[in-house]
Amino acid sequence: MTARIGVVTFPGSLDDRDTQRAIRVAGAEPVALWHKDKDLKQVDAVVLCGGFSYGDYLRAGAIARFSPVMEPLLEQAKAGLPVLGICNGFQILTEAHLLPGTMLRNDHLHFICRDQKLRVENAETSWTTDYAAGQEISIPLKNNDGQYVADAYTLDKLEAEGRVAFRYLVHGEAADGYGNPNGSQRDIAGVSNEAGNVVGLMPHPEHAVEPLIGTGRTDGLPFFTSILKKLVNA
Amino acid sequence: MARVVVDVMLKPEILDPQGQAVQRALPRLGFDGISDVRQGKRFELEVDGPVDEAALARIHDLAESFLANTVIEDFTVRVEEVAEAAK
Numbered sequence: 204m205t206a207r208i209g210v211v212t213f214p215g216s217l218d219d220r221d222t223q224r225a226i227r228v229a230g231a232e233p234v235a236l237w238h239k240d241k242d243l244k245q246v247d248a249v250v251l252c253g254g255f256s257y258g259d260y261l262r263a264g265a266i267a268r269f270s271p272v273m274e275p276l277l278e279q280a281k282a283g284l285p286v287l288g289i290c291n292g293f294q295i296l297t298e299a300h301l302l303p304g305t306m307l308r309n310d311h312l313h314f315i316c317r318d319q320k321l322r323v324e325n326a327e328t329s330w331t332t333d334y335a336a337g338q339e340i341s342i343p344l345k346n347n348d349g350q351y352v353a354d355a356y357t358l359d360k361l362e363a364e365g366r367v368a369f370r371y372l373v374h375g376e377a378a379d380g381y382g383n384p385n386g387s388q389r390d391i392a393g394v395s396n397e398a399g400n401v402v403g404l405m406p407h408p409e410h411a412v413e414p415l416i417g418t419g420r421t422d423g424l425p426f427f428t429s430i431l432k433k434l435v436n437a
Numbered sequence: 438m439a440r441v442v443v444d445v446m447l448k449p450e451i452l453d454p455q456g457q458a459v460q461r462a463l464p465r466l467g468f469d470g471i472s473d474v475r476q477g478k479r480f481e482l483e484v485d486g487p488v489d490e491a492a493l494a495r496i497h498d499l500a501e502s503f504l505a506n507t508v509i510e511d512f513t514v515r516v517e518e519v520a521e522a523a524k
Contacts, residue, residue: 262506269503298506305508312454352451352509386452 206434208427209236209246211276211292213267217254218289218409225409226250229427231434238270247434248285248329249276251292253345253407263306263348264294273299285329285430286401290346293393293403302394302403303361304353309346310386318418319344319406320372320379321392325365328399329433333425339377340422342411344384349405351387351394361394369393369404439488440517441496445505446477480504481517488516
């Protein structure tokens, strides 16, 4: 028996298939969840994938947040169910207040699509234990509304509690020279909740799990092997 | 029947790149003397039945939980008499 990891498809989700594939590559069993599902089919973890749920109408993630599937998800996430939000999934998690802050339009107003270097700041969340703290990785970034903002108090709290999970690599030799890709405060690319079971980030680990595609590296795979190990050892 | 208008604006301390882009385009179009533009959203809700205190309280909740994201946005709720608006 391996772990069963749900992937929710909302109207407008794009990356559900890639996410299911990444889960399979890591050795777990992907389970398709539909936005109208009223239960989570007893999965051991859930990924909210990227895309443009409900066309990003109102605000990115604002309408998907009220889908039927979100009700059991919110309840179980608060009780410890591991949840990963990627891109639009991250936006949905902030709209649902499972994660603090929110995303604004990129400061330069352009859609961005490129390989992005990140630093793993917290390797102790449910989704990052197969990384080392401080590890530098490169995975694709593709979005319109990626500028992470929160008030200063929240940002200080996140920093103090080690809940900034990923930062865009802006300075230093290893940086790619692009700088902060979207104006995110304190170069934040991803955050976690207090317990570390809920993680959200804008870049896309599921597009970097096989050497043949994406960045040509497998820098995104540890997200999925981390959670698999955690679930199997639990 | 009455119309309730909910205006949603980014909080003053939040950067508004879209408003800035609009503002920067103005001189090119020959509009001078406009130093700042902030872009927001306006929702017009057609309400069945009377717009009493209870109805307004519900709309306030709706605005707070859905129409606006209070992490970054402020909102106002006001009643607009439809008959008056038609004059």
